[in-house]
Amino acid sequence: MFQFLLHLKLGLMTLSLFVGGAQSFAQVSNNDEKYLGYIYQQKEYQLEDPKGDLLLLWTAHNVPKFIKSRLTGAAHDFMVRKHEAIKSLIEKYPEIPLPDYKSNFVLTDHEPRDLSDEPIAIEGRKAPFKIRNVVKMMKQVMVEEFHHNQIVPKEGTIHEWSPTTHRELKNQFKLFARMPKLLVALAQGVTSRFMISGKEDQLIQYILVQPEKSINLEMMFRMSYRINEGDVYLSLLTIENVLSRYWTLPQRDKRIYTSKLKDITNYNYQGDKFGAWYHLFGIMLYGYAEGAFESYLVGKFETWGSQILSRFKPERQENFINKRGGRIGHRLRRFVKKEQYLSFQINSDYTQEDFYMDLDEDFGKRIKKHLKKR
DSSP states (O other): OHHHHHHHHHHHHHHHHHHOOSOOOOOOOSSGGGGGGGTOOOSSOOSOOHHHHHHHHHHHHTHHHHHHHHHTTOHHHHHHHHHHHHHHHHHHOTTSSOOOOHHHHBOTTOOOOOOTTOSOOOBOSSOSBOHHHHHHHHHHHHHHHHHHHOOOOBOOOOOOOOTTTHHHHHHHSTTGGGSOHHHHHHHHTOHHHHSOOSOHHHHHHHHHTSOTTOBOHHHHHHHHHHHTTTBHHHHHHHHHHHHHTTTTOTTGGGBHHHHTBOOOSOBSSOOOHHHHHHHHHHHHHHHHHHOHHHHHHHHHHHHHHHHHHTTSOOOHHHHHHHHHHHHHHHHHHHHHHTTGGGTOOOOGGGGSHHHHBOOOOOOHHHHHHHHHHO
16 A cells, blocks of 8 residues: 555656646745756766756746646747747856757758648557567567677666755755656656766767668667667667657757658558657656556656646547556566576567557548548
8 A cells, every 4th residue: 555655646746747736846046047957958977966956856846837828828928938038048158058959950851741632630549569579679689789799788777866965955846856856857858958878969870871761669779779888778768868859849840860760650641750759768768767657657647647738639649658668668677687688589570660560550441431421
């Protein structure tokens, strides 16, 4: 029962990131420090970052205010004020943020797909991948790299709040400082600024030279795994950081590296490819760090929060990802921790895309049914 209550508390705290809450927050002081989190950028990989922890918690402090603005129709004004504050901070503290890579990552000649020939847009009812098979694929990658390139799988070290300042932060931030640091960063989509692996640029360079719509889950994981020399935690974090870097931009579907990715969801048209990849590796990373049940709760509450903000628009494919991705991460960590890669039976079929993906949903009957209702 005690364990259940802990899990319930985690879920409720997660929900507060998306819909706000009545918990006590830190008192806002009249200085720039509370806003610097919007432009903060780690320069290198570091597990202990007291300054970054404080700024991350300040940004979390403002999340419920943004959610409230969305629900009350004031989001535009809120974002205008935020962008003006960010612009002012960048001018005042030019040494803090890294250079913006927009010029290198936007498809200037990108044209959105013309869907005028599509009779109707339908989201699939089938889960886009098989949990057990995705796990086998990723295990296969690790074992192949172990035998062929002598890369030994490593658990890695999960980011946590700095022990030197955590007690002070818990007194200042009554709610968010009691949550896992990774959860606070993932919920805001800011791991790429507060938890860098230092290997992101290498992965980006690999992605950029690939053909369009060519990168699948196996290719992405394998390259990040090689770059991070077998550290599975950093391998997942690096992918998430690359994907989340510009997640708030309205033109995120025009990122060059997004065009290199294959679809990993069931639609009868090209869906939000960026969102699917971003959500999958985010919840997979959290499952790796905190376990299957904790990540399931987080995914469940994220789904509820997302549905509230979208006025309960159906998002089945994203929901499948939120519910399933954490279990993949959890099983990978167990695989590494128990050194099961030493006895894993290699099977080349495991890395075949049609083995772990399930993207062959037939939309024919549903399209005809919808057309008859018109």
